[in-house]
Amino acid sequence: MTRLSVGIDLGTSSVRAGVITEAGDLITMARADYGSDAQSWRDPVCWWTAASTCLHTVIADLSQAGFDPADVHGIAIDGTSGSMVLTDESLAPVTRALMYNDGGLDVQAAQIAACAPNPHITRGSNSALARVLCLIAEDKDAKATHLLHQADFIAARLIGHGGHSDVNNALKTGVDPATGQWPDWMDQLALPLGLLPKAHVPGHPIAPISSENAKEFGLSHSVMVHAGTTDSIAAFLASAPAVTGSAVTSLGTTLAVKVMSPVRVDVPQMGLYSHRLGDGWLVGGASNTGGGVLKELFGDINLTALSEQIDPNIASPLDYYPLVRPGERFPVNDPTLQPRLTPRPIDDAAFLHGILESIARIERKAYSLIADHGGTFPAKIISAGGGASNPVWTKIRSRVLGIPVVEATTPEAAIGAAKLCQTQ
Incomplete structure (x- = not known):
């Protein structure tokens, strides 16, 4: 049976x-x-x-x-x-x-x-x-x-x-x-x-x-x-083993980062917390940025085709904090934080490049914050969620984070x- x-x-x-x-x-x-x-x-x-x-x-x-x-x-x-x-x-x-x-x-x-x-x-x-x-x-x-x-x-x-x-x-x-x-x-x-x-x-x-x-x-x-x-924890379990150093970023409507640690790390004033998982702790947080911002800003535009116009090896000079509405949880815990989405270039591809790069910077700040407070900075990140299937974004994130980023083979939280x- x-x-x-x-x-x-x-x-x-x-x-x-x-x-x-x-x-x-x-x-x-x-x-x-x-x-x-x-x-x-x-x-x-x-x-x-x-x-x-x-x-x-x-x-x-x-x-x-x-x-x-x-x-x-x-x-x-x-x-x-x-x-x-x-x-x-x-x-x-x-x-x-x-x-x-x-x-x-x-x-x-x-x-x-x-x-x-x-x-x-x-x-x-x-x-x-x-x-x-x-x-x-x-x-x-x-x-x-x-x-x-x-x-x-x-x-x-x-x-x-x-x-x-x-x-x-x-x-x-x-x-x-x-x-x-x-x-x-x-x-x-x-x-x-x-x-x-x-x-x-x-x-x-x-x-x-x-x-x-x-x-x-x-x-x-x-x-x-x-x-x-x-x-987000179910997405982690679907994508990675629950061993020290395993890390998963879930790029869905929001952005969630998780890394396994042998010790519990909680800094609630920064939106950083630990969940119990097996014999260890899954440390991380969730940002309000993510795919929901892309849907809000670009609607029905084909983001895959638009992404192909971006060179992922070149850093965007645009510095945004992409949010759908005011308020952030992690890596900045500020319920009044305002979205920062200007200046907006005329070229949609340049605008998308700036958004994707800015979300990657938020992801890097999130993992760095975990490491600064006793957690483990990952050697590799497994990506889950809809954003993980965008190869241009993956290359941007790998460059910004300075480590390999790979798409999960079994990304479904179910x-x-x-x-x-x-x-x-």
Whole structure:
């Protein structure tokens, strides 16, 4: 019997699912949009609908590929870090969802700052914990039973009850990733502590899939749902081994850098933090720059064709800080940082060159900051995400960083999520 694992990735633009064998070989992948409305990606009902669509598709593909769906033994989910919703006991949302890039919560940030004894990753007007306090204030009738991060919500729907998370998704909400415990000072906040989920090590078996869902998806009742992780960490796991010095840059809508370290490195005032991963620590941060800026600035222009007009061996003289809107997380932690996108040349290729070069400089600053605070500067970077497939950008980044940059052979975060099922 071949033991199969399913990973579900709730990214910023769509949901993907993948199935792998014990050897890590990919059998099938599926993708589904959150919905036709531009705000569907913010709707937990759309999260579940898209995840269900992907799961139905990959299970059906297994039979066509000569595999037995009964051989699926585990499912794990990753989601965008800091995206969350409050639900009732039946897992129906009782508030809107707040997403990873929702900020401006100054009142809540002040409440946290008054309680937290030291500079903490949960502080700031765009922190995940500030979003929790905002959602609790919106729950006027106190109907909420569970605080669920995006990945938690899908896991809860699969097993039929809430109350579980992982130390990666819960990190920015305040959990101690070394112990999985919530800090004592949280009881000073207007936060019903019963809402907080139990935070497990990523990959930990949580509970079997519900009988209803086993029947719905054509799976065995023994399929185990495992604790998940964030989307950027799942992308890391899909692309690189969890050994010291391994580094992955995810070039999606945003830019995320991660490097494995034997020691934990946290500098929250700079947006630098560590996630627990196996026996080590995955150190890194996420910038608001990235592919989302390219989409905003260039729309439907063919960036591949435009990139071919750029000589990647020549540095652009343009110095930008490309952002879609004000606010940056890492390597500069400044919620008021303004986008810097001028002067704009008449030539679109020259403008693109300046944008790509400037994002590469931000990437270099990110890895240098990690090394300056005790982490490891990588000898090579593996690239994941849509931007990794642009060879001109890859050459620019390699020149700016001074090290080889290669595209991941298995860049899909869903594959990394599926690998979590094989760690416990």
